[in-house]
Every structure is written in structure tokens, then in C-alpha cells.
Amino acid sequence: MCDLALKTLFFSLLISFLHLFHHPTSASPLYHQCSSSTYTLNTTYRTNLNLLLSSLSSKASANNGFYNTTIGENQDQAYGLALCRGDMSSYDCQKCLDEASGEITKQERCPNNRSGIIWYDNCTLHYSDQAFFGQVDVFAGFFMWNIQNTTQPDDSNVDVRALMYPLAANAPSQTLMFAADGSDAEGYGFVQCTRDLSVADCQKCLGAKMERVLECCEAKRGWRMLSSSCMVRYEAVKFLSSPAEPPAVPPAVPPDEVKVEISEESLLNSMGSTSSKIALHDDNQEISYDQSQELPIIDLATILLATNSFSDKNKLGEGGFGPVYKGILRDGKEIAVKRLSVNSEQGTEEFKNEVILIAKLQHRNLVRLLFCSIERKEKLLVYEFMPNTSLDVFLFDPVKRVQLDWQRRQNIVVGIARGLLYLHEDSRLRVIHRDLKASNILLDHDMNPKISDFGMARTFKGNQSEANTNRVVGTYGYMAPEYAMDGLFSVKSDVFSFGVLLLEIVTGKRNIRFNIMEQAQSLLTYAWQLWSSNQGLELIDPLIVDSCPIDEALRYIHIGLLCVQEDAADRPTMSLVVLMLGSEYAALPEPKKPAFYAGKVVSTSGGSSTMEIDMSN
The missing domain is CATH 1.10.510.10 (Transferase(Phosphotransferase) domain 1)
Structure with missing residues (x-):
């Protein structure tokens, strides 16, 4: 979390009630944070980041205010997440995110930083070169409060607790992970999590925010606490929009227990094309991009060179799938290569299963599949190398x-x-x-x-x-x-x-x-x-x-x-x-x-x- 003095200075510049009467389509960012690591502007990462930022606003506004995706691979991969406040219309959501996408890479924001996040009244945009989806961030972020105190003579936070704590308890189980309520008597509030979080992590994030609220903002007429994972806000006056009925987000329906056939012929044909990627097939139907990651391929000659032709000196171990070898690519990148044992029926099924599954999974605590190769009866999976083995x-x-x-x-x-x-x-x-x-x-x-x-x-x-x-x-x-x-x-x-x-x-x-x-x-x-x-x-x-x-x-x-x-x-x-x-x-x-x-x-x-x-x- 940023330094407390910085937070206080930041908010002290705001005039009393200014944020209370912010128009829902206002384009003034509340705050932004950037990583210390940077990139050179004319790089593949910047190209991927531009493509990513240009797609987030339309995708999020069409998906009830939330969207996360990645573009690129390896050190050039860009991860992005967009979230609109749960009471925003699709129009206001896209308008806010369009502004955020253009603003975050400006010179005064994060012009060449490898990760950044920007908060507005109505939306949040977050990008990084590191995977962060599904990872709860309880402490990072910032908070703001109204410099005017409440005029309530007794316990000033009784009504606030009665309003906000039920919202925090209710939101994690909601489809949009958003809950809002209020009245002129008790004030108005909302709580919200990014929808890549689990219910438990949403509860954890909101719980941490509510605990800190009374420490920083007791007796204040308005306050908000925001992080990359969740946010809470309370005001003495109405600030929420009133859409007729938030549209329901249909729950994601994963496919059946994996029953896949990978067409070897189609993979081999792909290797002869100019494309650097292959598309996997499920029940002989190509899996579209929004359902599966496309998996880069690598030619056998490159793997043979990297592993010294599967030398025993490069062998790391052996399992039911087959032997695993260490390799070093021409650019110096270390890899681990799984080689399917010849005539292994069980290994063939595991190969198909692993390619289909891991191509769709991304998390910092899952090993990352880099390449796939099927050539000259060799079936190979190439992973990031783990120097400390298992x-x-x-x-x-x-x-x-x-x-x-x-x-x-x-x-x-x-x-x-x-x-x-x-x-x-x-x-x-x-x-x-x-x-x-x-x-x-x-x-x-x-x-x-x-x-x-x-x-x-x-x-x-x-x-x-x-x-x-x-x-x-x-x-x-x-x-x-x-x-x-x-x-x-x-x-x-x-x-x-x-x-x-x-x-x-x-x-x-x-x-x-x-x-x-x-x-x-x-x-x-x-x-x-x-x-x-x-x-x-x-x-x-x-x-x-x-x-x-x-x-x-x-x-x-x-x-x-x-x-x-x-x-x-x-x-x-x-x-x-x-x-x-x-x-x-x-x-x-x-x-x-x-x-x-x-x-x-x-x-x-x-x-x-x-x-x-x-x-x-």
C-alpha cells in the first residue's frame, strides 16, 4: 500500500464533497499506480499491450462490466483486466474504460511501465506482464475520505455498519460480485470484487477493507477503499446509478470430462504453414480463441539442438508419460522437454489430455506449457524449466x-x-x-x-x-x-x-x-x-x-x-x-x-x- 502521508496529501487536495457529486461519466482518474520495472517503447510487449488495452473496453461493456484476457507469450505476454462499477450502464462502462485505456499509458501515468492500474469513479483498469488473475490483493491500493465529519451525536458508525456489513457479506455470492443499497437516512454504499476471484478470496478482500474502514474513517461523511481486487464505498448522499435490473451473467459451463482427439495431421500441416501457432481440436471442432489459449509450436530440430539429441546427460527424470530432458534454446532460455514414450497408449492419452487442459489454464502456481511438437512420430511438450526440480x-x-x-x-x-x-x-x-x-x-x-x-x-x-x-x-x-x-x-x-x-x-x-x-x-x-x-x-x-x-x-x-x-x-x-x-x-x-x-x-x-x-x- 502506498505511503499513508501520500494518501493523505492526495485526498487533502480534494475539496469537501467534490467526489460526492462526481457525475457518473466523469473522466477524472482518482489514482494510479505503476511498477518500477519498465520496457522499451518499440518492443513486442508494447505492441501486445496496445492490442490488449484497445480490446478491454468493448469486451467488458458487453460482458456486464468485467473482462480479463492475455495477449502474447513468454516475456512479451500482457495480462489485462477491466472492471466497471456494478450499477453502470453498458454505455457508461465503455466510456469510462475507453478513457482509462488511453490515459494509463500517458507520460504522466505509466508511459513505459510493465504493469499499472488506474482507478476512476466508475471503472478500474489493470495490466501487467505477470499473471495476476485469481490472486487476491488485500492490502495494496489506496483510500480516501470526506474531510467533513458526520453530525450524528451518538455512535456515528452504527448506521454505516448496518448498511455496509450486510453488503460485504452478500456480494461474494452474487453473480456480479457487487452489492449496493442505501437511503437518505442511513447513507449509500456499495462493495465489489473483480470476478476472477473465488468467493472465499472476495470475502477475504472485503473483510480486510471493512476492518480498516473504522481505523481510518470513523465519523466521516464519506469514504472509499480501493485495491486491485475489491473496493468499498460509503457516502452520506446518493451517488449510485439506478439501472432497471442488472442483467444476469450466465455461469460458465466447462466442457464435459475431457474427451478430445487431437488431429496429428492438422498439427503437422500447421507446422508447414507460416503461422507460429496451432489451434487444438475438441471432438474434431476447432476450439475458438475465447475458449482456449492457442499453443505455440516448435520444430523438432530446435528441440534436438536444445537437448543435445535427448542426451542422457540432459535427462532430468522419467515418469509414466516418458522421460523429461533439460534443454537450452538458442536465446539461452532453459526449458524442460517431456518426450512421449514410443508405443505408449497411456502416454498418448495423457499427451492429448495435458495439451488440451494446460493450454486453457494460467496461474502463477501452475507450471507453464510453452510449446508443443508432433513430428517424425515424436510427441513433445515443452515447459518452463524449474531449476530447483521438484x-x-x-x-x-x-x-x-x-x-x-x-x-x-x-x-x-x-x-x-x-x-x-x-x-x-x-x-x-x-x-x-x-x-x-x-x-x-x-x-x-x-x-x-x-x-x-x-x-x-x-x-x-x-x-x-x-x-x-x-x-x-x-x-x-x-x-x-x-x-x-x-x-x-x-x-x-x-x-x-x-x-x-x-x-x-x-x-x-x-x-x-x-x-x-x-x-x-x-x-x-x-x-x-x-x-x-x-x-x-x-x-x-x-x-x-x-x-x-x-x-x-x-x-x-x-x-x-x-x-x-x-x-x-x-x-x-x-x-x-x-x-x-x-x-x-x-x-x-x-x-x-x-x-x-x-x-x-x-x-x-x-x-x-x-x-x-x-x-x-
């Missing part, structure tokens, strides 16, 4: 685990939770990962976690909550019992896997191949035994027990046990998990006994790798 390499190594102090472990847990929440609730698809485990959590330069390997993921329809499969594929020790035994999977299956992972991160111990003096068959059994006997402290990894906040570590264990409860209905959703992880004051229910089960392994590739489980007796 979480299991550090977590289960007695030497490397020292590098995972409590702060890093906490950051990894929260990052995984946010990535999973995005998959379950906030992406354009509703995705069940089905193979969440330590080796599928990659770590970047700063040890930030990235969920990877979507070959086994499945998508749900809008109202679908669970599905069955006759082919149970996953990793022993991470699979929920209802999935391992009955083939039933849902978002709660992923929650179970997350709970196992959370307990492993806090304890530094594997759930599989677990054995402490034969006291327990698994980490879950052991954790439950100690927790039930009030010995939870013994679960914390000895390497961090003397330096971590004990109450916080025990809270994480508590949350982990809630996630691995035997009955899926008892497990929390990921939105609730994120809320519990982020709030030390949220009351946690007592966990019930976790699931203890043993699957019959019929095929495996060793270690904790993918396998099938025979559900028959």
Missing part, C-alpha cells in the same frame, strides 16, 4: 531438507493450495488433478511451487460434482479411499491428496514407505495417533521445530488432518482450506479419523510413481 527432491533428502525453513514450507503450502483452488473453482474449466503429490510440485528459482503433470486430470460440467472411473490411476499414498476403492473422484479427492502433502511438508516424512519402529503403517496413522494423544508437537520436523511458530505449525497439521478424513463430505473445500491457512483466528473443527486403506497394486513403475489399482477382490 518438492520431493528437497523434502525427503536429509541434507537438502535443511533448505526448507518454515517460511519456505509455508509459502509452498499456500501456493499449492491457491493453485488447486484455481483448478477447482476459478479457472474457465473445473479441473480435478487426480495425481497431486510431492514429485508433481515443481520449484522455481525462488522456491515458489508450481503444480505440474495434468495427464490424468479430468474436467467437470458446471453442476457436476463427482464421477466414476473403472481405471483408477494415481499414486499410492496420495489417493483418496473412495477413489482407490470405488473409482469415485471429485474435488474432495484432490483435497485428500493435498492433506497428505501438507502433513509431509510439516513433518518431512513420506506417507508411503513410512515406518517409525513399526508403530504405524502410514504417516496418516502416525499423525492421528499423536494428535489424538495431544502429542502433535512430535510431528513437526526436528529441523524446523526450534525455529518455526509452533502454534502455526500445529494449525497446519490440524488442517492436514481435516483434509484426509475418511468421509469425503467431512473434508473442507479448497476455498475453505485457503481461508483457514490465511487466518489464524478462523475456528477449526475437530478432525475425524483419517482414512486407512490398502490398495492392490497391479502395475507400477517404482517409487511413488503412477500406478493402476485393481478394485476387484
